[in-house]
Amino acid sequence: MxxxxxxxxxxxxxxxxxxxxxxAAEERYREVEISAPYIELQTGPGRAFPSIHAVGRGEWVEVLKRRTDWFKLRTHKGVEGWVHLDQLSGNLDQQGEPLRLDAPRLDDFSxxxxxxxxxxxxxxxxxxxxxxxxxxxxxxxxxxxxxxxxxxxxxxxxxxxxxxxxxxxxxxxxxxxxxxxxxxxxxxxxxxxxxxxxxxxxxxxxxxxxxxxxxxxxxxxxxxxxxxxxxxxxxxxxxxxxxxxxxxxx
CATH class of the missing domain: 2.40.160.20 (Porin)
Structure with a gap:
């Protein structure tokens, strides 16, 4: 050698x-506008966890992380909780297009x-x-x-x-x-x-x-x-x- x-x-x-x-670069999160009447945030990534907050139509949330079919969100008031893919899918992204979350995509990779x-x-x-x-x-x-x-x-x-x-x-x-x-x-x-x-x-x-x-x-x-x-x-x-x-x- x-x-x-x-x-x-x-x-x-x-x-x-x-x-x-x-x-020094700051981390950026995907933002989603709620177009459904409301979605419910739960304390954990599972249906057995209790609901803690309802996010109404027109409000924006940040998608912090994904765990299988569950997403951790944060409202502009700082409330954090989990929602299932079924609730989050179909709401609007930053371009006003419906979210498609059935499978990980290039955006999830980045x-x-x-x-x-x-x-x-x-x-x-x-x-x-x-x-x-x-x-x-x-x-x-x-x-x-x-x-x-x-x-x-x-x-x-x-x-x-x-x-x-x-x-x-x-x-x-x-x-x-x-x-x-x-x-x-x-x-x-x-x-x-x-x-x-x-x-x-x-x-x-x-x-x-x-x-x-x-x-x-x-x-x-x-x-x-x-x-x-x-x-x-x-x-x-x-x-x-x-x-x-x-x-x-x-």
């Missing part, structure tokens, strides 16, 4: 600038809160398997936790990363993103010819990629990362990583 001295380049500076800019996925690829020529989960801090910025296992002929690596992901165009069906993060890598030599010990080192990484919305709650995700490993030796190590896989959001 190749080694390189630590160096500062534009590929490390650009994501830092982009993330600091996007972190406003997702949680996502998770399984990806495969290569880590400096070694086969790589990675699983991740992410939470949206805003439409443009999310935090992710990832675990990866690379299995090569000479050694195997176990990696754990915490990343920030910037998505400048969340409304696009093919949505590019940039990542920056840190983590740990545990290297276990597989060769019996050379005596060497397991080691654990800190890493930093930057990368870019894209999500492709496939439909309903599924997306295709591909990404490239440049990973720098801070070793106890004079030279640090630099690796390239490619991944592609399927993810879902909720």
């Amino acid at each position: 190749a080694s390189a001295r630590p160096r500062l380049s534009l590929i490390y500076l650009l994501p830092l600038w982009l993330l600091s800019t996007l972190a 406003r997702r809160r949680w996502e998770a996925g399984l990806l495969g690829g290569y880590f400096e020529g070694a086969a790589l398997l990675s699983a991740y989960g992410g939470f949206a801090l805003s439409q443009n910025l999310s935090a992710e936790l990832a675990f990866s296992h690379a299995l090569g002929d000479v050694s195997s690596q176990l990696m754990a990363d915490i990343n920030l992901v910037a998505q400048p165009f969340p409304e696009w069906r093919i949505s590019p993103f940039f990542t920056i993060g840190t983590g740990l890598i545990h290297t276990r030599p597989r060769s019996t010819l050379v005596q060497s010990e397991d080691r654990t080192d800190q890493t930093a990484n930057v990368g870019l990629g894209a999500r492709l919305y496939l439909g309903r709650r599924f997306m295709l995700r591909g990404e490239y990362k440049n990973r720098l490993v801070f070793t106890s030796r004079d030279d640090n190590e630099e690796y390239s990583e490619w991944k592609l896989g399927i993810a879902f959001f909720f």
Whole structure:
């Protein structure tokens, strides 16, 4: 595997600038105008929860989140509650068009809160398997936790990363993103010819990629990362990583 001295380049500076800019962006929610005589807000996402508030015709509500067929709303007076899809569907969106909420759409993809996925690829020529989960801090910025296992002929690596992901165009069906993060890598030599010990080192990484919305709650995700490993030796190590896989959001 190749080694390189630590160096500062534009590929490390650009994501830092982009993330600091996007972190200040405020989260926007979809607004809905009630065209039915009224809808009833409940305390939880289920028919067994009691009703706490009635929203009348002509009032506007914000859609905060979705859980299966239930939606959490907030009125302009700050009252929050849950309604079933049957009550919310057919009311008016911000363009005055009836809402169609029978299945997740591209707009739900751009406003997702949680996502998770399984990806495969290569880590400096070694086969790589990675699983991740992410939470949206805003439409443009999310935090992710990832675990990866690379299995090569000479050694195997176990990696754990915490990343920030910037998505400048969340409304696009093919949505590019940039990542920056840190983590740990545990290297276990597989060769019996050379005596060497397991080691654990800190890493930093930057990368870019894209999500492709496939439909309903599924997306295709591909990404490239440049990973720098801070070793106890004079030279640090630099690796390239490619991944592609399927993810879902909720």
